[in-house]
Structure formats: structure tokens, C-alpha cells
Amino acid sequence: MNNKRINVTSPSLADYNEYIDEIKDLWDSKWLTNNGIKHQKLEKEISDFLKVDNSVLFNNGHLALETAIQSFGLTGEVITTPFTFVSTTNAIVRSGLKPVFCDINKKDYTIDVNLIESLITEKTSAIIPVHVYGNICDVQKIEELAAKYNLKVIYDSAHAFGVEINGRGISCFGDVSMFSFHSTKVFNTIEGGALAFNNSGLYEQFNSFKNFGICKDGSVKSIGTNGKMNEFQAAMGLCNLKRVANDIEKRRVLVNQYKDNLSSIGGITFVSEQEGVKHNYSYMPIVFEDSNKSRDKIANILEDNNIFARKYFYPLINNMECYTNFKDVDLPVATYIADRVLTLPLYSDLEIDDVNRICDIILSK
């Protein structure tokens, strides 16, 4: 019996010799961080890849998000969703703001734009929606609401690297988008992240904020943080960026295989395709419509076979121990999905045979 361990994800890792070649000159230059040569090169290549005017690199996505929130000087309340990775909410709360949880829609699990308006108060300063699993939010509707109520929009695009709508990069929407380059993401720099945006006026603001608030002229105008990406991360990014288009294509084939294999069983929902969207196939979530018992049962059976799917995102943020003061917020759709979703293994080096084996186990139960 084939019992090889399969995790929910596995990093796409550049060829060893290619990476060693890329970092060799760092021993000569000794320029290891603070906007080094590789950092400058990667920043430009990321902007090109994302089809956006500007990007600012960070040592991780979370600090990129905190930088956007804090350097905008947001106050009061921020509307966001509970169906995300805890980083999104932590960034809001660690910035001294109150998260106001909006439910998600049942089609793509992003923020339910029809509910946002009812949550806006005079304290609201921003909306922080999440492009969950790389599914894009209703960016048009969010733009309209932001304009009407004069709100900032910061997208958590950690899942949406390379996603486009009608040929436009996803980070062309909102004031700014945060990407994560963590090892588990579609594109990685080991740890890393970026803010991407079209308004060039924000470039210096974000750039100085990630360097303790130190501006080009040496003055310190904001209470910044240390969010700088180092040259070893940037070197990994330069190598991995060459692979990412091919990785996404491999992911697409695997996702379609999963869907073909599993479509015959009733009661399982896949995320619907979005019109005009070039997807990045970052995750393979399935939702067991009948009950959370089937979800938990399948997760356990897979585990018995050394296959580690993940209940992602479960629990909802407002059910976590550190957020118990939000546990009574009524979020029926998010609760329903969190209780039933299982994210199956998906990464570019996963083999078709592995997908078939995983599906056979699910189908036989």
C-alpha cells in the first residue's frame, strides 16, 4: 500500500544550484539587506508580474498589512470578514482598531457586499476584505461603497498572487493590496510579502514605514516598524518568480483532476468559477453540504492514510480564544462554511496519482 505522507501544501523550491548561484555575489558585495540590488530587482519584477504600478516588499505579509493600516492612520472601526487567516484580524486589532465582522457570501466565500452598508457607522474608517482562496471579492461594489462613505480599502490578497480580472491585475483595485510570500503560498520568498498599488504617492510612505519611519532625507515622520525584506529572501524570490507561471499551470491541472474525480458524488460543493477571472488555483477547498460530521470523518480517514487535509478556515476568527468578545456576532454563512469546509492537498509538485489516490479514499467512504 502506498502510504507516502502528503501534506496540505509543500513549498515550491527553486533549484538548489540556481539559488546558490543567485546568492554568491552577496559574499562580495556584503549588501545583505536595506533595499539591496536583489530587492530592487525583485520589486520591479513583482510589479510587472502583478500588472500594477508599484510594489513595496516586506519580510512577511502580516507586517505589510499592519503597515498599510497604520500608515493610513485609520481610526475606530474596520469592516472585515471572520472567514480568513487570523493575521487579517490581528493586524486590525494590533493597530488599535475594532474589527466589525461582516458575513461572507455562499458563492465564493468572500465578503457579502450586500451586508457591508448596514455595518457602516460614523466610526468606520476602512474595509479590509479578503480574496479567499484566490477568489476575488466584488471589487466594483466595494469601490462604490468606499467612494460613497469615504473609506479606505485594503485588500488581503495573500491568496491571490497572479490573479487577474478582465486582464487587469487584482491589486489595481482598492487603495492597496497585501500579498504574502510565505512558503505555503503560490509564490514564496521563504517568508515575505508586499504591498501593491497604483497610487505612486504611497510609495515613499510605505517604504519609510517599513524602515522604522525613516524617510529618504533621514527625518523620521512616522512611528514605523521593521518590515524589510533581506537579500536572501529576495534571491529566493527572483528564482521562484521564474517558476510561478508554470506552477500555476500545474495547479490548474491538479484542480481539474480533483473536480473530475469528485464530481460524481453528491453533497460536495466546489468553489464556482468566476467570470473573467484568471485564477491562481491556490487552494482546493471542498464543502460537505450534508453535515460537519462527513467533513470530520473524511479528514480523519485521510489522516489514517497519511494524508493531511486541513480545515481551513476553521474555527472562525470570532470563535478563537483571543476573540471571545466577538463570539456572539451572527455570521450564519461563515459559520456554515467553516463547519463544513476541507482544504485538500494542493501544490505544484503534487502528482496526478496522488490526487487520484486521495479521491479514491474520499469516494470509497
Ligand SMILES: *Cc1c(COP(=O)(O)O)cnc(C)c1O
Ligand atoms: C498567509 C496569510 C497572511 C499572512 O501572511 P504572512 O506572510 O504569513 O505574514 C495573511 N492573510 C491571509 C489570508 C493569509 O493566508
